[in-house]
Amino acid sequence: MEMSEILNHMMEPRNYGNMNNCDADGIGKNPENSEKVAIYLKVEDNKISDIKFQAIGCSTTIVAGSIFTDSVKGQSLEDADELADEILNMLDGMSSEDAACSEMVAIAYKSSLETYNFRLEDANYPTITKMISSTCQPKEIEEEI
Amino acid sequence: MLSLSKRVHEVWLVTLMAGFMSKNESKLKLYDMSDIIFRHFTWIENDLIKSKIDYDYDRDMIPVKVEKLSIILNDINLRLSTIELELIKLDDRDLAERVNSDIKYMRFLLSSLPEESVTAFNTQRKLDNIELNEEATDALTLFLFEESYKEYELIMIYNYLKANSTDAFLNRIFNILIDESFFHLKSFGDMMAKMGILGVPRVIHKELYKVTNVVEFLKDGINEELLAKEECKKLADAVSNDSQELAKFFDFINYQENYHIALMKEALEYYTKEKNV
The missing domain is CATH 1.20.1260.10 (Ferritin, core subunit, four-helix bundle)
Known part of the structure; x- marks a missing residue:
């Protein structure tokens, strides 16, 4: 990705913040540290009418969340899920930090989608949290361990 | 009071950002203003605590991308107007008076700052x-x-x-x-x-x-x-x-x-x- 595009998302992250009246939310969490991403969904006619995210994480996570939410806003839940799958399939080709951050965003979306489906049956269903499998540590350190 | 706290939080940040944007003597004036507004924020927070109101630091996203300093200064002015309206409802009249008095002076200062192009x-x-x-x-x-x-x-x-x-x-x-x-x-x-x-x-x-x-x-x-x-x-x-x-x-x-x-x-x-x- 071009540096100018990355800077754009760093300077003005899209869809960042809390959503009090969301239909569902989900969390992607890194079990190695306290980093996590929360995604909030507002759904109308099976489409994402609004989406927000919040993160406890680094700038890479913010850029990943900003790009993902910007891409899926207005899309169907299934299309957004496909994009999340595509991201998860690309993790091997990324640096460890990029992989962990991108996975947190994709997993947070998948958690929010699962929460949404459960809430169709039970409006009080609790927020689903899923752990990521990528590690944030650089590959050479992983090998030493 | 929760809404007042949020609005003051936002205008504090906008004023600080305006200070970063300025490249002349306005910078220090804007820094001073943002320091004063931060103190307002802490006073209002203290009132929230005394009133046992559950509060947080949530706020709206703040767009600050401008090409001229006057645009962000106008934005600060508008935000201060909103705060003035919120202050009417504040029970703590001493606090409302103090903040109002500071806002009056800040408005005067804002109107005196020269135009700058923002890079x-x-x-x-x-x-x-x-x-x-x-x-x-x-x-x-x-x-x-x-x-x-x-x-x-x-x-x-x-x-x-x-x-x-x-x-x-x-x-x-x-x-x-x-x-x-x-x-x-x-x-x-x-x-x-x-x-x-x-x-x-x-x-x-x-x-x-x-x-x-x-x-x-x-x-x-x-x-x-x-x-x-x-x-x-x-x-x-x-x-x-x-x-x-x-x-x-x-x-x-x-x-x-x-x-x-x-x-x-x-x-x-x-x-x-x-x-x-």
Whole structure:
């Protein structure tokens, strides 16, 4: 990705913040540290009418969340899920930090989608949290361990 | 009062950002204004606590990307008008009067500031008289985004802890740490504006400042300061070939982290002893 595009998302992250009246939310969490991403969904006619995210994480996570939410806003839940799958399939080709951050965003979306489906049956269903499998540590350190 | 607190939080940040954008004598006036508004924020927070109202630091995203300073100054003016309207409803009339009186003076100051063209968002990523190679520029860019947010986060966390504690010993430490983070935030924000990459720090997750385990928070904080020292050292090394001035600045920031670590260790020792944990 071009540096100018990355800077754009760093300077003005899209869809960042809390959503009090969301239909569902989900969390992607890194079990190695306290980093996590929360995604909030507002759904109308099976489409994402609004989406927000919040993160406890680094700038890479913010850029990943900003790009993902910007891409899926207005899309169907299934299309957004496909994009999340595509991201998860690309993790091997990324640096460890990029992989962990991108996975947190994709997993947070998948958690929010699962929460949404459960809430169709039970409006009080609790927020689903899923752990990521990528590690944030650089590959050479992983090998030493 | 919750809405008032949120609006004051937002105008504090906008005024601080305007200070970063300015390249002349208006900068210091805007910094002073933002300091005054931050104090308003803490007074209102104190009223919220006294009234036992559950509050948080959530706020709206703040668009600040402008090409002329007058646009952001008008925005500050409008935001101050909204606050004036909110103040009418405030039960604490003494506080409302104090804030109103300050706003009146700030409006006068704002109207006297000259027009400037703003280059804080042009993404040029260049500093005056300093030629950095691409790798050093990328490292500096990332560092400034990470650390400017971190300093804002620390200001808010220590402010929340201070506001909700009556312990004079701990509050002295929190106060020093708030002041130190303000200095760092201003230094980094100013540098971001010069490089054309200014951005408003994102909203902080409640979990970070509504601290339930102070001991763990302080231990984590000490580790984070140690990591920040490493980052400063790495950055000083990355820029040292191109700019001794920048390298020395980041060595200086690195050294300041030692003091923060010492203060946090002092707070940890005291808290552990006092609370017998």
